[in-house]
Every structure is written in structure tokens, then in C-alpha cells.
Amino acid sequence: xxxxxxxxQYAHPDALVSTEWVAQHKEDPSVVLLESNEDVLLYETGHIxxxxxxxxxxxLNDPVTRDFLGPEQFAxxxxxxxxxxxxxxxxxxxxxxxxxxxxxxVFTLFGHADLRLMDGGRQKWAAEGRELVTEVxxxxxxxxxxxxxxxxxxxxxxxxxxxxxxxxxxxDVRSPMEYSGERTHMEGYEQEGAxxxxxxxxxxxxxxxxxxxxxxxxxSRAELEEIYTEQAGLGKAEEVIAYCRIGERSSxxxxxxxxxxxxxxxxxxxxxxxxxGNAVRLPIxxxxxPGEVPGA
Amino acid sequence: MSQDQEAQPASQPGDAGARVLPEQLAxxxxxxAELEDRQKLELLLEFSRELPELPERYRNSxxxxxxxxxxxxxxxxxxxxxxxxxxxxxxxxxAREAPTxxxxxxxxxxxxxxxxxxxxxxxxxxxxxxxxLSKAITPLRLRGMTAMLGRIKRNIRAHQAESAPAQxx
Numbered sequence: 001x002x003x004x005x006x007x008x009q010y011a012h013p014d015a016l017v018s019t020e021w022v023a024q025h026k027e028d029p030s031v032v033l034l035e036s037n038e039d040v041l042l043y044e045t046g047h048i049x050x051x052x053x054x055x056x057x058x059x060l061n062d063p064v065t066r067d068f069l070g071p072e073q074f075a076x077x078x079x080x081x082x083x084x085x086x087x088x089x090x091x092x093x094x095x096x097x098x099x100x101x102x103x104x105x106v107f108t109l110f111g112h113a114d115l116r117l118m119d120g121g122r123q124k125w126a127a128e129g130r131e132l133v134t135e136v137x138x139x140x141x142x143x144x145x146x147x148x149x150x151x152x153x154x155x156x157x158x159x160x161x162x163x164x165x166x167x168x169x170x171x172d173v174r175s176p177m178e179y180s181g182e183r184t185h186m187e188g189y190e191q192e193g194a195x196x197x198x199x200x201x202x203x204x205x206x207x208x209x210x211x212x213x214x215x216x217x218x219x220s221r222a223e224l225e226e227i228y229t230e231q232a233g234l235g236k237a238e239e240v241i242a243y244c245r246i247g248e249r250s251s252x253x254x255x256x257x258x259x260x261x262x263x264x265x266x267x268x269x270x271x272x273x274x275x276x277g278n279a280v281r282l283p284i285x286x287x288x289x290p291g292e293v294p295g296a
Numbered sequence: 297m298s299q300d301q302e303a304q305p306a307s308q309p310g311d312a313g314a315r316v317l318p319e320q321l322a323x324x325x326x327x328x329a330e331l332e333d334r335q336k337l338e339l340l341l342e343f344s345r346e347l348p349e350l351p352e353r354y355r356n357s358x359x360x361x362x363x364x365x366x367x368x369x370x371x372x373x374x375x376x377x378x379x380x381x382x383x384x385x386x387x388x389x390x391a392r393e394a395p396t397x398x399x400x401x402x403x404x405x406x407x408x409x410x411x412x413x414x415x416x417x418x419x420x421x422x423x424x425x426x427x428x429l430s431k432a433i434t435p436l437r438l439r440g441m442t443a444m445l446g447r448i449k450r451n452i453r454a455h456q457a458e459s460a461p462a463q464x465x
Contacts, residue, residue, distance in 0.1 A: 042396075
């Protein structure tokens with residue numbers, strides 16, 4: 001067995017569970033596992049016994065508006081997965097938990113109390129030779145009362161919020177070439193572009209992967225502090241905004257800043273560069289330096 | 297947009313008029329077209345399982361192959377040409393952890409492998425839409441398939457450009 005990482009080093013240690021914890025709790029009726037992947041078919045090839053599938057494209061988005069589900073639809077979705085407001089929901093997935101972090105973030109907007117990520121995601125579970133099954137377990141029959149609202153102000157930022165935030169720290173989690181403006185898309189994701197290349201002025205560049213180890217687990221708190229608090233200059237900031245291209249990689253960084261490092265209020269700007277880089281009258285910066293705060 | 301091209305084949309000399317699906321690809325398209333979205337995903341998964349193994353000569357040496365960087369997961373392809381017959385054999389390498397990407401590769405393999413150069417070059421760019429996958433699989437994910445097809449065509453054009461002067465001379 002590999003040595004278990006001590007989660008108590010993190011600001012909110014309860015937000016993270018180990019593969020071993022999941023192995024021991026996967027049959028616990030108060031725990032629901034949700035697998036959220038980039039690859040839409042990966043769950044079908046094998047998943048943790050009892051885990052339900054969640055696909056952010058088709059499950060969490062409103063089919064018409066470019067937005068998430070409303071509270072009623074969310075409640076229906078959660079109930080369909082066997083989740084009640086008291087359920088401990090554990091997310092995991094491929095690609096170092098990008099999409100798992102994204103799904104967790106969306107659940108956060110609806111105020112679900114107990115949300116956790118499985119450190120290392122699917123990759124670590126599989127690497128440890130743990131069981132994967134193709135049978136889909138029917139979720140328990142439960143009900144989920146609709147939350148009174150989807151809170152879009154505490155952990156989510158819109159473009160107007162970003163404009164009002166200027167002068168406070170911001171993190172751009174895309175690749176260095178997207179940040180500088182040499183490319184308008186992420187390497188490996190051609191055409192997923194914007195009219196202009198560059199970044200939101202004053203945002204620091206910290207590619208999301210810096211937060212992850214080779215095995216997909218999160219780096220230690222000391223390493224994360226060195227990366228974000230020191231190098232990226234977040235210091236003791238109360239408010240931080242993170243963004244990427246469409247908000248999925250920045251959900252990963254949001255999780256790191258909010259839960260592992262314990263910053264007071266971190267918002268994910270899910271409109272991200274696909275919105276900002278295409279929007280009329282919004283300032284951008286190019287090159288490898290953050291650039292000046294507009295209007296300062 | 298794509299329908300426009302199809303609507304007026306007669307008035308378009310050259311390649312546009314030839315944009316008819318080769319038979320083996322048309323069969324795959326029909327297979328998908330008949331299914332509900334959910335079943336389409338199941339069929340794609342079946343395809344992903346049927347992607348042929350790479351021949352020995354390419355195993356452990358992906359550097360001889362071309363990486364399709366547009367795919368969300370590592371995917372490599374290479375073509376082997378038979379100039380006498382004017383046909384191309386297509387080989388793909390994709391990770392088991394990327395079944396969607398594997399499925400796309402398997403569709404292209406089933407639909408295009410061994411065809412004549414001009415048949416492959418005439419395959420419409422909107423193949424993924426013709427498969428009816430755009431509801432079951434979002435545009436973000438479908439781009440990988442379009443990119444694979446684009447690279448296959450580019451590879452053939454480059455091969456033709458290289459061999460053309462020799463044939464002419």
C-alpha cells in the first residue's frame with residue numbers, strides 16, 4: 001500500500017477523500033459517488049462499484065441558455081442520482097479531476113452541504129488496481145427539495161464582476177501560450193478559439209496542472225502555497241477570481257484556492273476566455289506579463 | 297452550410313460534385329442514423345472496442361506516427377500507400393482510457409481504410425454531423441473526429457504532391 005497523504009494539512013480537509021476512504025465507504029447509503037469525465041464513454045468502460053455517471057455537458061447545463069440548470073431541475077437531477085440534501089457526494093473523474101471539480105463547483109452553487117473530491121481521481125483508483133465494474137447500480141429512490149436559489153454571487157463571477165474586481169488578484173489557469181496570446185486555444189484543443197489571444201489584464205498566469213502531481217493527486221499545502229501565495233502573488237488576499245477557457249480547468253484551481261488553501265472567497269469566472277476574448281469593449285493584455293490594471 | 301454544397305453538385309465541377317460517401321462509410325453512417333442518442337453512444341463504445349490493434353511495426357514507436365493534437369486525448373495515426381492501386385491503409389493508436397476518441401478512430405477506420413485516395417479526399421467535412429452525433433456528443437468533443445479526417449486528407453495530399461513529379465517525369 002502506498003502511504004496515505006495526511007489531508008489535515010489542507011484548510012478544509014473534509015473536502016478531499018482518499019481512494020482508500022472511497023473503497024471503505026462506497027456501499028455506505030449516505031455516500032453517493034459521481035464519476036464526471038471529459039470522455040463521455042469512459043464511465044461505461046468501467047467505474048467504481050455503485051458510482052453514478054454525471055456528464056457536465058448534458059446533465060448540468062440548461063439546454064437553451066448558456067447557463068446551468070435552475071434549482072428545480074437541479075433537485076430533479078440530484079434525486080435521480082439517489083442524492084438527498086444530507087448525502088455526502090464524492091466526485092471523481094479523469095484528467096486529474098478537472099470535470100469532477102467542475103461538477104463539484106456547480107453543486108456548490110446550489111448550496112449542497114457535503115461535497116468532496118477523491119484525491120487522484122479515476123487514474124489513481126485504476127493505478128492501485130482497485131475494482132472497476134460496468135454494471136450500473138440503480139440509485140436509491142429519494143427526493144431532493146428544490147434549493148431556494150442557485151447562488152451565482154458567492155463562488156461564481158460574471159464579466160461585470162471581473163470588471164469590478166480589477167485591482168484584486170486574478171488567476172489565469174490556461175497554458176502559457178494561451179495566456180501570452182500566441183495561441184487562441186489550448187494546445188490539443190484547436191479551433192476552440194476566441195477572436196483575440198491574450199489574457200485579462202492584471203491576471204497572473206498559473207497553469208492549472210501546477211496544482212497536481214504526476215499521479216493526479218493534489219500537491220502538498222506547502223507546495224501549493226509556494227505556487228499561489230508566493231509566486232502568483234495572491235498573498236493574503238480575501239477575494240480571488242480564477243478563469244480559463246470555459247471554466248472547467250479553473251474549477252480545479254477554484255477548489256485548490258477555496259478548499260485546500262482556504263482563501264476567504266474565490267470565484268470561478270466560467271464565461272472565461274471564450275467570453276472575454278470575444279466580447280466587445282473589454283480590455284485584454286498580451287505577452288507573458290500580467291499587465292496594468294485597467295483605469296488604474 | 298454543408299447542405300448547400302450538397303444541393304448543387306451538378307453546378308460544381310471537380311471535387312464538390314464527387315462528395316458522395318464511399319459505400320463502407322455510408323453503411324456506418326446508416327447504422328448510426330437509425331439509433332436514438334443513447335444507443336448511438338452504445339454503438340460508439342462498441343466501435344471503440346473494435347479498433348484494430350496496431351501492427352507490430354508501429355507498436356511502442358508512436359514517433360513514426362502523426363499525433364492528432366486536436367483530440368482531447370492522445371491519438372496517433374499513420375497512412376501506408378499503395379500507389380499502384382491508388383489506395384491508402386490507415387492505422388490508429390488511441391488509449392483505452394479514451395473510448396470516445398477510440399470510437400471516432402474506429403469509425404474512420406471502418407469507413408475509410410483501404411479506399412482510393414480520391415474517395416477519401418471526397419468525404420465531406422461534416423461527417424460527424426451526418427452520423428447524427430452532435431446531440432449525443434457536444435461540438436467540443438466532436439472536433440477530434442473532424443481533425444482526424446482533416447489530417448488523413450492532408451496526409452494524402454502531401455503524399456500525392458510528393459509522388460506527382462516522379463510520375464509526370
